[in-house]
Amino acid sequence: MLLFSIVIIPVLAAVLSALLPARLRGMANLAAHGVLLALAGILAYRISPGSGIVAFGGVLRADALSAFFILLISLINLAALVYSRPYLQEDIDGGALSVRQARGYDILFNVFAATMLLVPLLDNLGHMWVAVELTTLASAFLVGFYNTKASVEAAWKYVIICSVGITLALLGTVLVYYAVAAQAGTKTLDWSVIMGRAAGLNPRIMSVAFLFILVGYGTKAGLAPMHTWLPDAHSQALTPVSALLSGVLLKTSLYAIIRFAMITNKAMGPEFTSRLFIFFGLFSVAVAGIFLLAQKDFKRLLAYSSIEHVGIIVFALGVGTPLAVFGSMFHALNHAVTKSLVFFAAGNAVKKYKTHHLHMIHGLVQTLPFTAAAALVGLLSLVGMPPFGIFMSKLMILSACFQKGLYGPAVLLLLFLAVVFGALMFHLSASIFGHKPKGIESGGEALSMKLVFVSLALLLVLLGVMMPTPLQALLVAASRLVTGGGL
Amino acid sequence: MTLFLLTGIMILTYAMLVCHRIPALIQNFRLQSLFLFLVTLDFAVRQKEAGVFVVAGLLLLVKVILIPSFLNHLVKKIRVDERLGLFLNPLLSLIAALFLTWGAAVFCAWLVSDSPAVVFAAFVVSITVVLVGFFIMVFRMKALTQIVGLLVMENGIFLLASSIAGGMPFFVEIVIAFDVFVCAIITGIFMYRINKVFTHIEVHRLTDLKG
Structure with a gap:
């Protein structure tokens, strides 16, 4: 019932958005996503011991890993929803959007949320593939929203x-299916069943299948060199959607990769998988670093x-020790919270200055003080300063790397991270501080936006200073699942 | 029988590369999908499974009837130049396709060395179809050819699923077919929008976003 509610609530919210008038619609959506976050919390709490919950005759299945991703998605969804309201209202007042389009946005937002929440809950790898493809199709309209x-x-x-x-990921899925059918004669794509028999699968076919999976879902996860669509889509989308794309959509694809990696590792x-992960991870951080240095557009920056953090x-x-996997999950959460915060701030700045160009956005402190504070907190967190969560997760990942004796990759990662650090500090500090251009008035931050900024920033500090025990239990359970061992 | 159908798919795949005009490419895709339907039907008859018949019927409905008709309708509606715009002429494209086929054969020989000849042939044809689909996406200029290329790639994977693995689980096939249909519609809508905003559908001229 719990799993079913998580899937059906956003669908209901989409239907309500189509029917209700504007004011009621806002309240219904807020209620729906608030309830969703609560349900995600309940799911995470209930599931911690390490067992799975099954619903709908096995179609829906959740374990600690899914519960973690559900929590991540519903958290950022709620933040994006609260931020959208004043953001869209401004667009409507300014004539950039019509009231009808705003209704369309609400419907699409919920459909998009439903498809994302579906991905971690589906046991069948074929169904999961469809859900991931549906996330693309649903969000495409939100990217091209301004037309x-x-x-x-x-x-x-x-x-x-x-x-x-x-499509390449589907090819990989078919190959896994073939390997399972050839080995045991059972025709199934159910992840839980395949995991039980993974030990005897043909390694040659599995290696090719995993390559297709990694390149295929990796395209959608934003791994370099398949990332070329990402800066375009993330910068052109409506800002709340940019936050969702960067913060959680990339991670739903990573979730799919993790599921396949678990099978491949067992086989x-x-x-x-470890070598591939380390290679693609480092390559993504390096590519991101180079493009960050030369970036002129706030949202593209x-x-x-995001490509950098997906790389991390x-x-x-790839490092694969329990500590590293724990760190990677934790990093996914930290990045989602931080990136939403910075994207929201960027959205406000872009609206105020009516440009995406970094060299024209100066003196945010004077024009939008709250936004500037949020951007500063986000910036410091993004580059990995204490006391924010990303500092902790990077520390975990790097120390796991050294513990395992992977000195070369660790040093390379540190080097690339230094480039990223320099690039981000250089670009964003000029925008946050600096002198405001003439003709731009101060003020104009809605109360609900401020609320989102404050809660996300507080959450970041909380994650960095002391991790709540239930969250820690969830992450331990999830990483134990992935590594298949103790922690 | 299977070999005959596979040969048919192969010929139609090559034929796509010599098309000069949009309607011809769509027609070719329709025929390829028809052969894919026949492969699945042949399989259904031999297996005598009701589910596979349903999947075959769905393929016929979605890939042979609905999607090509929708694309044709769209092409008429936006009234663009019907030429495909080739980056590589048909002869060179065919030569490239031969190399792709050879590559697919080498790859499959390595991957499934000890399988029966029919399975091996099906593997090679499927991978070739996927590669040619990708080739069409890259070496033809129009947005529409990218949609068709994507659909061709998916045809290759459907072929692989039904000929080597005996078709995927029933419910999975149904949702994937539905998804392919939705994807075709949505990409079609975006092509319509591109034509409206840019007044052309030549993807190599979409270069506003860089860096």
Whole structure:
């Protein structure tokens, strides 16, 4: 019942959004996503011991790993929803959007949320594939929402490149299916069943299958060099949607990769996936670093920073020790919270200065003090300063790396991170401080926006200073699942 | 019988590369999907499984009837230049396709060395279809050719699923078919929008976003 409610609530909210008038619609959505977050919390709490919950005759299945991702998605969804309200209202007042379009946004937002929440709950790998593809299709409209040349171009690239990626992932899924059928004669794509028999699967087929999976879902997760669509889509989307794309959508694809990696590891040992993860992780951080240095667009800057962080998460999965995997999950959470905070701040800045260009956005402290504070907190957290969560997760990942004796990769990672640090500090400090251009008035931050900023910033500090015990239990259970051993 | 159908798919795949005009490409895709339907039907008859018949019927409905008709309708509606815009002429494209086929054969020989000849052939044809689909996406200029290329890639994977693994679980096939349909519609809508905002659908001219 719990799993079913998590899937059905956003669908109901989408239907209500189509029917209700504006004011009621806002309240209904807020209620729906508040309840969703509460349910995600209950799921996470209930599941901690390490057992799975099954519903609908096995179609829906949740273990600690799914519970963690559900929690992540519903948290950022709620933040994005609260932020959307004043953001869209401004667009409506300014004539950039019509009231009808705002209703369309609410419907699409909920459909998008439903597809994302579905991914971690589906046991069957074929169904999971469909859900991931549906996330692309649902969010494509949100990327091309303003219907300008740039946004339509971004949406097109997004749909086409991600669909090709996803198609390759389907090829990988079919190969896994073939390997299972050839080995045991059982025709199934149920993850829980395959996991039980993974030990005897043909390693050659599994290695090819995993490559397709990694390249395929990796395209959607934003791993370099398949990331080319990401800066376009993330910068052109409506800001609340940018936060969702960067904060959680990338991670739902990572979730799919993790599920397949678990099977592959069981079939052929962890060496193979580990090397690939470390390579793609480092490569993504390096590519992101280079593009960050030369970046001129505020939102693209943040998009490249997402590629960097996905790289770190994947790298940590490659290190593969319990501490590293714990760190990678924790990093996924920290990044989601931080990136939403910075994207929201960027959205406000872009609206105020009416430009995406970094060299024209100066003196945020004077024009939008709250936004500037949020951007500063987000910036410090993004580059990995204490006392924020990302500092802790990076520390875990790096120390796990040294513990395992992977000195070369660790040093490379540190080097690339230093580049990223310099680039982000250079660009964003100029925007936050600096002198405000003439003709731009101060003020104009809605109360609900301030509320979102404060709660996300507090959450970041909380994650960095002391991790709540239930969250820690959940992360331990999830990483134990992934590594298949104790912690 | 299976070999005959596989040969048919192979010929149609190559034929896509010599198409010069959009309607011809769509028609070719329709025929390829028809052969895919026949492969699945053949399998259904031999297995005598009701589920596989349903999947075959769905393929016929979605890939042979609905999607090509929708694309044709769209092409008429946006009234663009019907030429595909080739980055690589048909002869060179065919030569490239031969190399792709050879590569697919080498790859499959390594991957499934000890399988029966029919399975091996099906493997090679499927991988070739996927590769050619990707080739069409890259070396043809129009947005529409990217949609068709994507659909061709998916045809290759469907072929692989039904000929080597004996078809995926019933419910999975149904949702995937549905998803392919939705994907075709949505990409179609975006193509329509591109034409509206840019007044052309040539993807190599979409270069506003960089860096």
